[in-house]
Amino acid sequence: xxxxxxxxxxxxxxxxxxxLHGSIARDLGVAIxxxxxxxxxxxNGEVSASDRLQxxxxxxxxxxxxxAAKGLVESRPKVGTRVSQPENWHLLDPDVLSWxxxxxxxxxxxxxxxxxxxxVEPRAAALAAQRRKPEHLEAMERALExxxxxxxAVEAGRQADQDFHAALIHASGNAFLVSMISGVGAAIAWxxxxxxxDNPLQRDPLPDHVRVFEAVRAxxxxxxxxxxxxxxxxxxxxxxxxxxxxx
Amino acid sequence: xxxxxxxxxxxxxxxxxxxLHGSIARDLGVAIxxxxxxxxxxxNGEVSASDRLQxxxxxxxxxxxxxAAKGLVESRPKVGTRVSQPENWHLLDPDVLSWxxxxxxxxxxxxxxxxxxxxVEPRAAALAAQRRKPEHLEAMERALExxxxxxxAVEAGRQADQDFHAALIHASGNAFLVSMISGVGAAIAWxxxxxxxDNPLQRDPLPDHVRVFEAVRAxxxxxxxxxxxxxxxxxxxxxxxxxxxxx
DNA sequence: TGCCTGTAATTACTCCGACAAATTGATGGT
DNA sequence: ACCATCAATTTGTCGGAGTAATTACAGGCA
Numbered sequence: 001x002x003x004x005x006x007x008x009x010x011x012x013x014x015x016x017x018x019x020l021h022g023s024i025a026r027d028l029g030v031a032i033x034x035x036x037x038x039x040x041x042x043x044n045g046e047v048s049a050s051d052r053l054q055x056x057x058x059x060x061x062x063x064x065x066x067x068a069a070k071g072l073v074e075s076r077p078k079v080g081t082r083v084s085q086p087e088n089w090h091l092l093d094p095d096v097l098s099w100x101x102x103x104x105x106x107x108x109x110x111x112x113x114x115x116x117x118x119x120v121e122p123r124a125a126a127l128a129a130q131r132r133k134p135e136h137l138e139a140m141e142r143a144l145e146x147x148x149x150x151x152x153a154v155e156a157g158r159q160a161d162q163d164f165h166a167a168l169i170h171a172s173g174n175a176f177l178v179s180m181i182s183g184v185g186a187a188i189a190w191x192x193x194x195x196x197x198d199n200p201l202q203r204d205p206l207p208d209h210v211r212v213f214e215a216v217r218a219x220x221x222x223x224x225x226x227x228x229x230x231x232x233x234x235x236x237x238x239x240x241x242x243x244x245x246x247x
Numbered sequence: 248x249x250x251x252x253x254x255x256x257x258x259x260x261x262x263x264x265x266x267l268h269g270s271i272a273r274d275l276g277v278a279i280x281x282x283x284x285x286x287x288x289x290x291n292g293e294v295s296a297s298d299r300l301q302x303x304x305x306x307x308x309x310x311x312x313x314x315a316a317k318g319l320v321e322s323r324p325k326v327g328t329r330v331s332q333p334e335n336w337h338l339l340d341p342d343v344l345s346w347x348x349x350x351x352x353x354x355x356x357x358x359x360x361x362x363x364x365x366x367v368e369p370r371a372a373a374l375a376a377q378r379r380k381p382e383h384l385e386a387m388e389r390a391l392e393x394x395x396x397x398x399x400a401v402e403a404g405r406q407a408d409q410d411f412h413a414a415l416i417h418a419s420g421n422a423f424l425v426s427m428i429s430g431v432g433a434a435i436a437w438x439x440x441x442x443x444x445d446n447p448l449q450r451d452p453l454p455d456h457v458r459v460f461e462a463v464r465a466x467x468x469x470x471x472x473x474x475x476x477x478x479x480x481x482x483x484x485x486x487x488x489x490x491x492x493x494x
Numbered sequence: 495t496g497c498c499t500g501t502a503a504t505t506a507c508t509c510c511g512a513c514a515a516a517t518t519g520a521t522g523g524t
Numbered sequence: 525a526c527c528a529t530c531a532a533t534t535t536g537t538c539g540g541a542g543t544a545a546t547t548a549c550a551g552g553c554a
Binding site: 266268302303304305306324326 | 540547
């Protein structure tokens, strides 16, 4: 729970970048999604809360506005600000997603996320195979090359992985898919950090990606669908396989 | 609690419910998603903007925080608050969705939304067929009865339609699907209002829903998938068929 | 010329203190 | 017992003042 020394500086930098109200929102947000504030629970009044946090009432109010915009809380005059029921949370909001997977790799939610990915990405790949334009192929190819030269163990490699999926989704031409997957991809990449640290991946994920790319380039929707389904399934296995069963 | 009609009074009530900062956020939000403020454009400074709107800087700032939380704008010191690129908008946020479809039934986005629904809902129905519990079946059955007694022309009927889909998604057991479809369903229901007004639906959508329900009750994933796919396809046809080609 | 550094100006950010509005719960009257 | 009214509490709104950060420009240096 104590933040390691290496992260203290990064924390401070992040806090400044988030502008106080943002960092307050983040702190309250993780407290909510991690269950420290339970649904239905009433937060402290604005005056006492802002006083306890040593910030002005305005800054605290802006933080609450952010959380309310993401469906985490609801404030009403006279009654106060209470934590919303989880079914009202905007789980696909990139910030909420990051707050969830930043500290709490909850098993159920992780499985649900991959289930969603398994539903959406194969179909997106099929659409991409039908609609992809030359620039999409170029972007995907660049990402594949970057994945080949780096690895998932380093930041650049994970970024390339994200870039590949992002380019593919863009090629699908559906604005909602683009909006959804950008945040989901970031959350998955975040969990990959832990995964790589605890139980480094042996299998090379590059061939799976190449197969998807080939199918998209060949304008074969069914093959793209199958290849992407296979990729996501394997990724889930990689993520959930028991830690370090060396043998 | 049916809203009698669009009235000035209802608007005023809604404004009060949104608490000024919420109504400002809504106004700015629709202005952005409708293109009146273009991506990359710089909004007026806080002082001039709040002065022009005749509100305090605090209220305006809270509105901007809401929009920033939904990815519509980005504000930085010294440069100001600028409209984000559309690919950064949180399109699946319920508020953003409602702002988009409240005034601008953009053809492309509507098709994209149904495409998303076509991807997600059949698979969700299949999952529901595997995981549904008695309470889910009861909720779906109640919704079907309500759909039968009312019609899509009245608010109660549309609500029942939404309830049916919501119950089915809940039965899928995937938290992210639940979070996504709640807002999507509301947006689609909103477009249905226009649709019903301009070109009333002849076909009775109830049998399609019943087929989905039967498949889920029978725990037949494939049948549920097919029935739901058929339902969504027909719904899109109903929505996009040429207006009033009576003959 | 080209790059680097320091500085100034602009803008959002934060704070403070006060009052208004709304809703709940109690209180009093019928 | 019921209804209307009032008071208290909490969020909502307001205005102004000062702070911090970032850009852009100017100047020095190679």
